[in-house]
Amino acid sequence: MCMTGGHLRTRVRSTVAVGLLLAALPCAAMVGLGPVARADTGLAPLDAPIERYRSRLIEDVDRSVMSVQKLRASVANGDLAAARQAWIEARVGWERSEVFTSGFAPELDRDIDAWPNGATGFHAIEAKLFGADRIDIASEVDALLHSLSAMATTTRKITLTPQGLLDGLTRLAYEVGESKVDGGESRISGTSIDDMRNNVDGIELAYGTIFAAAIESCDRNLHATAQHQIDELKTMLAQRDLRQIEQERLRVVSEELVLTLQTAAPEIALARPTLELQ
Amino acid sequence: MMRRGYWVIATCLLAMLPAGDAGAFPLSGDQTVLPPGTELNEDALYRPTEVFHSESRGGFKSYMVDLGDLAFNSPSLLGGPARSAGMSCGTCHVNGAGNPKLYVPGMSTRPGNFDTTGPLFNPKAHNGVLDPVRIPSLRGARFLAPYGNDGRIASLRDFVRNVVVNEFSGPEPSPAILDALVAYIEDIDFLQNPSLDSNGRLTAQTNAAERRGEMIFSRPFPHDATMSCATCHIPSGGFVDHKQHNVGTGGLFKTPTLLNADFNAPYFHDGRYDRLDQVVAHFDQVFELGLTPQDRSDLVAYLTAVGDGLLPVDREGVTSQLKEINDFATVLEIAIPAHDLAVIDLAVTTIGQELRDLTEKFPDRRDPTVSGGLQERLAARATLKDSVIRFRRIGNAAAAGRFDEAEAEFMIYRKMSAGVLPMLLTYAQRWSLFNPAVHNAHYAALRQALRQAEKSAHVLAAPADNVVESAAKPIQTGH
Numbered sequence: 001m002c003m004t005g006g007h008l009r010t011r012v013r014s015t016v017a018v019g020l021l022l023a024a025l026p027c028a029a030m031v032g033l034g035p036v037a038r039a040d041t042g043l044a045p046l047d048a049p050i051e052r053y054r055s056r057l058i059e060d061v062d063r064s065v066m067s068v069q070k071l072r073a074s075v076a077n078g079d080l081a082a083a084r085q086a087w088i089e090a091r092v093g094w095e096r097s098e099v100f101t102s103g104f105a106p107e108l109d110r111d112i113d114a115w116p117n118g119a120t121g122f123h124a125i126e127a128k129l130f131g132a133d134r135i136d137i138a139s140e141v142d143a144l145l146h147s148l149s150a151m152a153t154t155t156r157k158i159t160l161t162p163q164g165l166l167d168g169l170t171r172l173a174y175e176v177g178e179s180k181v182d183g184g185e186s187r188i189s190g191t192s193i194d195d196m197r198n199n200v201d202g203i204e205l206a207y208g209t210i211f212a213a214a215i216e217s218c219d220r221n222l223h224a225t226a227q228h229q230i231d232e233l234k235t236m237l238a239q240r241d242l243r244q245i246e247q248e249r250l251r252v253v254s255e256e257l258v259l260t261l262q263t264a265a266p267e268i269a270l271a272r273p274t275l276e277l278q
Numbered sequence: 279m280m281r282r283g284y285w286v287i288a289t290c291l292l293a294m295l296p297a298g299d300a301g302a303f304p305l306s307g308d309q310t311v312l313p314p315g316t317e318l319n320e321d322a323l324y325r326p327t328e329v330f331h332s333e334s335r336g337g338f339k340s341y342m343v344d345l346g347d348l349a350f351n352s353p354s355l356l357g358g359p360a361r362s363a364g365m366s367c368g369t370c371h372v373n374g375a376g377n378p379k380l381y382v383p384g385m386s387t388r389p390g391n392f393d394t395t396g397p398l399f400n401p402k403a404h405n406g407v408l409d410p411v412r413i414p415s416l417r418g419a420r421f422l423a424p425y426g427n428d429g430r431i432a433s434l435r436d437f438v439r440n441v442v443v444n445e446f447s448g449p450e451p452s453p454a455i456l457d458a459l460v461a462y463i464e465d466i467d468f469l470q471n472p473s474l475d476s477n478g479r480l481t482a483q484t485n486a487a488e489r490r491g492e493m494i495f496s497r498p499f500p501h502d503a504t505m506s507c508a509t510c511h512i513p514s515g516g517f518v519d520h521k522q523h524n525v526g527t528g529g530l531f532k533t534p535t536l537l538n539a540d541f542n543a544p545y546f547h548d549g550r551y552d553r554l555d556q557v558v559a560h561f562d563q564v565f566e567l568g569l570t571p572q573d574r575s576d577l578v579a580y581l582t583a584v585g586d587g588l589l590p591v592d593r594e595g596v597t598s599q600l601k602e603i604n605d606f607a608t609v610l611e612i613a614i615p616a617h618d619l620a621v622i623d624l625a626v627t628t629i630g631q632e633l634r635d636l637t638e639k640f641p642d643r644r645d646p647t648v649s650g651g652l653q654e655r656l657a658a659r660a661t662l663k664d665s666v667i668r669f670r671r672i673g674n675a676a677a678a679g680r681f682d683e684a685e686a687e688f689m690i691y692r693k694m695s696a697g698v699l700p701m702l703l704t705y706a707q708r709w710s711l712f713n714p715a716v717h718n719a720h721y722a723a724l725r726q727a728l729r730q731a732e733k734s735a736h737v738l739a740a741p742a743d744n745v746v747e748s749a750a751k752p753i754q755t756g757h
Contacts, residue, residue, distance in 0.1 A: 106642075106643055107643060109642075109643050109644045110643050110644055110646065113644055114644055114645070114646045115644050115645065116645070116647070116720070116723045116724040116727050116728075117646070117647070117723035117724060117726055117727040118644075118646045119646070123727065127727045131727075131728075131729075174663060174666075174667075177634075178634065178638075179364060179631070179634065179635075181310065181311065181312075181362070181363050181364045182310065183309060183310045184309070187309070187310075187728075188727070188728070190308050190309055192309065193309065241308075241309045242309035242310070243309055243310070243311050243362070246362075247362060247364070248353070248354065248361070248627070251630070251631070251634075252670075255630070255666065255667060255670040256670065256674070258667055258670075259667060259670060259671060259674065262667070274660060275659075275660060275663035275664060275667070276642075276656050276657075276659045276660035276663060277656070278653060278656045278657055278660060
């Protein structure tokens with residue numbers, strides 16, 4: 001059986017990381033989630049949830065690729081309004097998949113999402129499309145399509161480890177709390193809040209698909225806390241625009257979600273997630 | 279001479295301050311609390327030096343001073359749009375000095391002034407007139423009562439409360455926080471000035487022009503022999519008389535100090551003049567002083583000598599940033615054992631944001647304007663992010679009554695802040711925004727991208743409209 005949430009929280013309060021790891025092992029062994037269980041049974045119980053996540057991730061990235069193809073067609077037709085709409089749609093899948101990029105492929109950020117003022121990538125296109133009303137962006141769109149297509153291929157082949165996914169999830173939870181008082185990274189198109197919403201959707205997807213059941217089986221309260229924090233982020237980001245968001249509270253909830261995930265990690269036999277892939 | 283040496287250094291440093299909008303805090307788009315075009319100068323590479331009276335006497339800042347400094351730099355002290363925009367007292371009074379570049383469209387008529395009774399930050403204080411006032415330096419404020427540009431408030435404590443509550447819609451500060459704010463402001467000294475002795479007289483190291491200017495400064499006015507410049511700007515009294523006068527600028531305004539004035543431009547209550555020669559010309563005209571060109575030049579030389587100060591600015595860097603954060607953190611040494619939840623919350627919130635801001639000084643992979651040092655930058659970012667979360671852990675533990683845990687976490691931070699944190703940040707500093715070359719490349723790129731957005735920002739200029747001064751009263755509700 002798993003350790004109860006109350007028991008575990010007592011341990012969390014009174015011990016440091018070593019204690020947490022020790023406390024986690026029995027739970028991990030019982031539910032068969034971690035390396036101990038894998039060694040004992042030959043099973044990798046998170047494999048199925050991870051593959052379910054992979055299929056959703058692939059859908060998101062493919063959708064982003066399709067939107068960029070639509071963007072390319074709009075550019076070819078000289079249709080600025082359609083191009084802008086396609087750019088906004090392409091951002092959705094990209095931002096939702098940041099759990100993956102943060103955990104496994106951060107170098108994609110430089111090609112796809114360079115900021116500020118990359119020669120290529122989403123924001124180079126944004127500046128011309130939304131800032132300068134220019135549609136002479138064929139080469140930038142081709143480069144973006146190339147990078148996203150490569151990413152789509154990677155998502156199908158790469159080994160997705162539970163640790164990498166939890167790391168990516170936690171890093172994205174931290175990032176959501178970053179200040180956007182300067183207008184955020186997509187300020188030219190006015191869609192920074194959409195980026196944030198899509199980030200949180202990506203968090204919810206990864207948490208719900210991969211980790212929720214495992215954590216809940218060990219500590220129902222911890223799972224409820226994580227779910228509540230994700231829900232609160234979603235509620236805060238349901239505002240019409242950035243000005244209505246309470247940035248201070250957003251930061252608090254983002255950091256508390258990081259803490260929750262860091263606390264949960266040893267319960268499912270994973271290391272405490274790091275906040276930067278070095 | 280030593281003073282000249284420092285002056286040359288200071289001049290060079292000031293000359294290196296980014297020109298135009300090079301040091302801008304780029305804020306644009308149609309979804310910002312502050313109007314597009316706002317300049318807060320938060321990314322300046324040089325900041326005014328903060329000289330504390332307690333430290334200059336060989337002591338150390340008290341808990342009260344550190345707490346006041348913390349509160350002074352915390353957005354949570356304010357309310358409404360200022361808080362939402364992440365502004366604090368320190369946004370306008372950088373390190374307790376001024377901010378000559380601060381400009382808020384609709385609220386400023388020029389960089390360095392700001393309408394404290396405008397519609398943006400507290401509609402209840404809106405007076406329907408665009409009447410911005412210069413952002414004053416607070417150096418030596420304990421000698422400069424009464425407070426406010428027209429001296430309307432006798433007590434510094436009352437003045438600070440008025441700024442927080444009425445001008446910036448902040449919640450009523452606790453008496454302890456008000457006391458701390460006053461302790462902090464009163465500990466900020468003038469910069470030392472070797473040109474002046476303890477009576478405000480020029481020392482022997484000054485030159486002939488400066489000494490001639492000193493004579494003119496004390497010379498009776500041609501049309502009123504009872505008056506001279508020194509009548510109001512009393513050299514032995516901090517160059518003030520604590521009174522209000524009409525000097526032809528539209529009303530009664532209190533006599534400003536001339537100490538460190540070289541670094542306090544723009545001048546006059548509304549910041550109408552950029553340079554001291556313009557100030558001299560104004561007085562010459564209004565009071566019919568009959569100054570010759572030589573007199574004017576000498577007077578400017580004298581005012582410049584009086585307004586001088588040692589090391590007026592500090593280069594921003596890892597050391598200065600960590601010192602400030604660690605000074606803020608010292609309040610936890612008392613607040614945690616005292617179970618002072620209000621101070622713990624203030625510290626955790628403010629320090630966490632400072633650490634997040636510091637993280638962004640070390641660009642991540644996405645920034646194409648920085649090459650090299652990626653591992654060093656990522657290591658710096660990682661340890662800063664860990665510190666942010668550690669402070670959140672401290673706050674949560676304290677809020678839940680687990681003060682031992684909060685204390686233990688704080689001790690871990692203390693050890694890190696004395697070792698691994700400064701080490702990793704220093705390793706990465708050359709690839710950070712503290713490096714002028716990296717800084718300039720980063721902001722040049724950002725400006726270039728945002729310049730393209732100006733067109734769309736103008737089209738979507740609605741946010742600026744609601745801060746334009748108008749005589750119309752705010753809509754009243756609840757009647």
